[in-house]
Amino acid sequence: MDIQVVFRGPAMFLKRSTIRDAVPDEFDVMPRSLGRRMRAFVCAGERGSALVEFALILPMLLMLTTGLLVFGVAMNNYMQLTHAVSVGARSVSLYGHDAGAPNNTADPCAVASTGVINAAPGLNPANITFSFAIGATPASSTSCTGAATSLTSGSNVTVTATYPLNLSIYGKVFSQNNAVLSASATELVQ
Numbered sequence: 001m002d003i004q005v006v007f008r009g010p011a012m013f014l015k016r017s018t019i020r021d022a023v024p025d026e027f028d029v030m031p032r033s034l035g036r037r038m039r040a041f042v043c044a045g046e047r048g049s050a051l052v053e054f055a056l057i058l059p060m061l062l063m064l065t066t067g068l069l070v071f072g073v074a075m076n077n078y079m080q081l082t083h084a085v086s087v088g089a090r091s092v093s094l095y096g097h098d099a100g101a102p103n104n105t106a107d108p109c110a111v112a113s114t115g116v117i118n119a120a121p122g123l124n125p126a127n128i129t130f131s132f133a134i135g136a137t138p139a140s141s142t143s144c145t146g147a148a149t150s151l152t153s154g155s156n157v158t159v160t161a162t163y164p165l166n167l168s169i170y171g172k173v174f175s176q177n178n179a180v181l182s183a184s185a186t187e188l189v190q
Contacts, residue, residue, distance in 0.1 A: 066169050074167055074181075077123060081163050082183040084120035089159040091115035092134070093187035095151065108134055108151050109144035112159045123163055133158040135189075153189055160184040 092112045109132050117125045132139040134157050135150030151157070162182045167175040 063169070070167055070169055074165060077163060077165075078181045078183070080120045080122050081128075081161060081181055082185075084116040084123070085159050085161045085183040086185040087119035088112040088114075088116035088161070089157050089185040089187040092151070092157045092159070093189045107143055107145050108132070108157070109139050109142055112157075113142040116159065116161055127164055129162045131160045133160075151189060155189050156186050157189055158184060158186045 089112065092108045092115070095108065095111060109130070112132060113130050116128065116130070120128070130140070130142055132144060134144070135152065135155040137144070137146065137150040139146075160182065161184075162180040165175050165179040165181050167173065167179075
């Protein structure tokens with residue numbers, strides 16, 4: 001029976017024969033087979049493999065995480081725009097249609113655009129474009145004094161707003177040049 005033991009330090013003076021004599025015969029220690037030696041040799045080189053695998057996966061993981069964040073920002077912009085357009089249409093629909101009403105307005109488009117801008121604080125107001133349909137009168141600017149005559153009880157007010165979509169990750173743009181977020185809301189004038 002042959003046992004391989006490596007001694008370091010003060011125990012180096014012991015010899016293999018001394019060790020062989022010190023081990024009782026009841027310990028039946030088998031020498032390592034060739035398969036076990038090969039497995040030990042192959043497994044010994046796996047130190048640090050987890051670090052290498054992590055270094056290979058990290059760029060893809062960061063790209064995926066960044067893509068999720070950019071998509072989340074775009075979805076947040078869309079939700080803000082949708083809510084803001086609804087608020088803008090509702091604010092115009094609540095204004096009175098009679099000349100003597102306290103909430104009467106001479107410029108319903110200005111009321112709607114102000115409502116949209118105030119309801120979407122996360123969006124850049126300079127990038128929001130509006131289009132309105134008050135009754136049967138369409139308008140596309142933020143001021144439409146002529147449309148106030150169409151603001152009658154029972155008519156519809158439609159507010160549509162668009163906002164540019166920006167899906168860029170590390171300088172790579174994934175949206176088309178003219179891609180926009182668009183939201184529309186229709187309310188009945190009270």
